[in-house]
Amino acid sequence: MEAHANTLRADLLGEVRFSWGGALVAPRSRKATALLLTLALKRTPMDRGELAELLWAPGRVQSVRQALYALRSLPGAAQWLEAGPEVALRVDADVARFEGAVEVRAYADALDLWSVRSGAMAWRDDLWREAERTAPSAFADWLEVERERLRALHQVCLHGRAAELERMGEVVEASRLIEALLASDPLHETAYRSAMRLAVARGDPHAALAVFERCRQVLERELGVAPLDETITMAREVEATLPQILRAPRRRSPLPAHATPFVGRDRELSEVQRLVRHDATRLVTLVGPGGVGKTSVALEAALRCAPAFPDGATFVPLAGVERPEDVPSSLAQALDLPLADGAHPEHVVVAALREARALLLVDNLEHVLAGAGVLGAIAASCPDVRVLATSREALDVPGETIVPVAGLALPPP
Incomplete structure (x- = not known):
């Protein structure tokens, strides 16, 4: 989606970048950057007192006024910045497009957007952390909640799209997405079950059992718990398809004979x-x-x-x-x-x-x-x-x- 002429473009999923009409919009101070980031994420008008409490300290409305003054000098600010008693942006944010795609379960579109913006589904938040360093703990806490919310939505996309691909018979690509989900959240037990099911669909029950073992070890190490009964049952069902997993004739390495007679010991x-x-x-x-x-x-x-x-x-x-x-x-x-x-x-x-x-x-x-x-x-x-x-x-x-x-x-x- 192309931004309108009076709209600020905000790319927030990867390396944070603001632009207007193709021109880079780069605040000179970290506080001004944090303010712009906050407004772009909120996407609703905010009271100046609320902004002061979040980014500076309660009652520091003068600091908000100074930051807004700095923003007014940026390209196109007269078009995209509303700085009355309440402050807001006319903004086209990739976060909003991502959230909208997730809401309507357009998981493929959402993942395409995430991948393009965040570098093959990797989370890059250097500028976010820079903004945290210049603001009170309340801002850092709020920003972390936002990050976790977006990560959770990304995980929903990975799991949802993997399920779609599985129904279409695209089990290899579905497996890749599930592995990406487990890399993001190694404690996601539902994803382990999906990975087991997909391994069986690929004709590799050994891999399915290996996934279960990985799940068991991670849960034991990190949480001190065993897998859910549902996960254990799935593993047993896979094992049941291999009732003689090692007894069947295989090319195992047998015990060799002694090179010389064994004596003593x-x-x-x-x-x-x-x-x-x-x-x-x-x-x-x-x-x-x-x-x-x-x-x-x-x-x-x-x-x-x-x-x-x-x-x-x-x-x-x-x-x-x-x-x-x-x-x-x-x-x-x-x-x-x-x-x-x-x-x-x-x-x-x-x-x-x-x-x-x-x-x-x-x-x-x-x-x-x-x-x-x-x-x-x-x-x-x-x-x-x-x-x-x-x-x-x-x-x-x-x-x-x-x-x-x-x-x-x-x-x-």
Whole structure:
């Protein structure tokens, strides 16, 4: 919409800018900018006393008068500024057009406007904050309410447009909007359910379960609560479509055979087997110097315990992994779990193992210790999964039980 000749144009959704007839309108003082911003957002006449209380202090009407005097020198002010007992602007504000589109549920139009003005749906408010610094706390509080109101409307648009696209079968674009919504509000549980439903519609139930795991972790970490029953039920329904998620024939990495016959280590082997079979122990780390036989002990224990795990035992070698952040994807690869574009490997792995009775042998973690958190997540979220790990150092993750492995004693002379 083009502004009329007697109308000030106010772009407020992104980098704040005022113009009239194509000419930039730039107040010289911050107070004058704050006044212009306030009037453009309110879009209704305001009493001078009300403006004084909001922007200066109660009774500071003289300050309002001085700021209005400064505004009168700006291009076209005689056309767009009404400065009687009540002060108002003749203004065409993008905020008003955005709100109008949301009101009539023209979500695509609203998002187009938001994207064009605010830079691909990013919120930029440098000038807003500059205005806050020069005004009383009441102004800062009011401005924050305005910001949150507009953010909330943007989230309504994202969710509403995603629902429209889902009904049209445009599930990829709908998923993109839902991810934008979750980036804006990571606690939006309804959006997580939408993301799960869209992942299933894309034919990727693993991604749906990964979304649920992400939701569960965020809610637990930020609010100390579990997902709603509705969300849990949806996750269980997705899981029901994969009743044998790990039992079905897959290209998992099986436990390798010993390169040489296994001898000795009876004490360590007995202890590791006891821990793996104990319900309260989910993560066991064999710790010792390089070359002392940690892998051999862990492998023998895994081979002996494997029959107790109907969903199988999987070997995850990490010697060739260079970056800690690649540990979760290495686990997913060993388990033959597909990773959709944008999927978080840790969430996919934890979601896939949540109902499994499986054993993982994760070998050589010492050089990627920063990536060991995924093993702690498995231990915390997958009650019937046991993780055997080997490392020269402890992993230092919650739930870890350490079994020291030293060199074999020399036989007596």
